[in-house]
Amino acid sequence: MKIALLGYGKMGKTIEQIALKRGHDVVLTIDKDDTDYDITEADVAIDFSIPTVAFNNISNCLNNNVPVISGTTGWLDRYNEAVTLCKEKKGAFIYASNYSLGVNIFFELNKTLAKMMSALKQYNVSMEEIHHTQKLDAPSGTAISLAQDIIEQHGSYSNWKLDQGNETTIPIVAKRIEDVPGTHTVTYESEVDTITIEHVAHTRQGFALGAVIAAEWIVGKQGVFTMNDVLNIG
Numbered sequence: 001m002k003i004a005l006l007g008y009g010k011m012g013k014t015i016e017q018i019a020l021k022r023g024h025d026v027v028l029t030i031d032k033d034d035t036d037y038d039i040t041e042a043d044v045a046i047d048f049s050i051p052t053v054a055f056n057n058i059s060n061c062l063n064n065n066v067p068v069i070s071g072t073t074g075w076l077d078r079y080n081e082a083v084t085l086c087k088e089k090k091g092a093f094i095y096a097s098n099y100s101l102g103v104n105i106f107f108e109l110n111k112t113l114a115k116m117m118s119a120l121k122q123y124n125v126s127m128e129e130i131h132h133t134q135k136l137d138a139p140s141g142t143a144i145s146l147a148q149d150i151i152e153q154h155g156s157y158s159n160w161k162l163d164q165g166n167e168t169t170i171p172i173v174a175k176r177i178e179d180v181p182g183t184h185t186v187t188y189e190s191e192v193d194t195i196t197i198e199h200v201a202h203t204r205q206g207f208a209l210g211a212v213i214a215a216e217w218i219v220g221k222q223g224v225f226t227m228n229d230v231l232n233i234g
């Protein structure tokens with residue numbers, strides 16, 4: 001498979017290593033100064049860039065009929081536009097806030113726990129995410145996905161907010177500590193006890209492997225998909 005990497009930073013480089021090991025060719029590596037390139041050289045594009053350019057990268061792929069996997073976070077105000085464009089062009093597109101198998105299992109665990117806790121009003125939920133100091137967005141895309149799933153499954157919460165919470169708002173604390181690849185914690189606390197679930201990424205390899213698996217899966221398909229479709233879970 002010929003792969004284009006849109007964003008050749010920490011994730012782009014990790015994805016390249018894994019893609020080569022799995023027998024693929026990386027035919028394009030694009031960073032901010034690379035404007036003149038032909039995306040149709042690739043069978044599939046993988047976008048791990050920055051929030052302000054992700055939508056343009058994705059639409060360029062869809063407009064040129066190249067299936068695209070996006071892991072960039074912090075651009076979701078334009079997600080519905082990407083979905084509309086994908087349908088209009090009969091293209092193929094996946095966005096996931098987190099491509100690692102472990103986090104996708106953790107997402108399911110979080111949904112199940114939220115559903116169970118919906119009957120137990122003595123518990124208040126809160127969340128924490130910790131990432132490296134170069135991260136541009138807060139809270140993380142993964143934390144937003146976790147909060148949205150709690151809102152859907154629990155019933156008492158209608159929104160989330162950085163640092164502040166109340167009976168209807170899930171508080172999310174975002175910490176930035178050098179070299180942390182990504183840690184997410186969901187806590188339910190009552191007067192008598194605390195229940196915590198946590199996912200700790202040790203490296204970026206899990207995110208990168210999931211993105212390559214998603215790219216292998218999407219070639220030849222048409223539609224807007226999620227990691228649940230790729231991994232057949234949920």
Ligand SMILES: NC(=O)C1=CN([C@@H]2O[C@H](COP(=O)(O)OP(=O)(O)OC[C@H]3O[C@@H](n4cnc5c(N)ncnc54)[C@H](OP(=O)(O)O)[C@@H]3O)[C@@H](O)[C@H]2O)C=CC1
Pocket residue numbers: 006007008009010011012030031032033048049050051053057070071072073074096097098099100134207
């Ligand atoms: N969904 C998931 O599983 C995961 C998502 N992420 C997300 O992926 C994104 C990238 O993360 P990471 O690799 O750590 O970040 P980096 O900052 O290391 O890499 C981002 C890269 O994008 C490049 N870039 C800037 N402008 C453009 C452009 N116009 N077109 C293409 N590339 C451009 C930057 O280039 P330059 O340096 O020249 O500006 C940089 O090399 C983030 O949004 C992060 O949150 C990260 C890990 C997992």
Ligand SMILES: O=C(O)C1=N[C@H](C(=O)O)C[C@H](O)C1
Pocket residue numbers: 073097098131135139140141142143181182183207
């Ligand atoms: O920026 C990162 O590094 C990560 N970003 C994603 C997010 O915002 O959730 C996924 C992972 O936690 C690493």
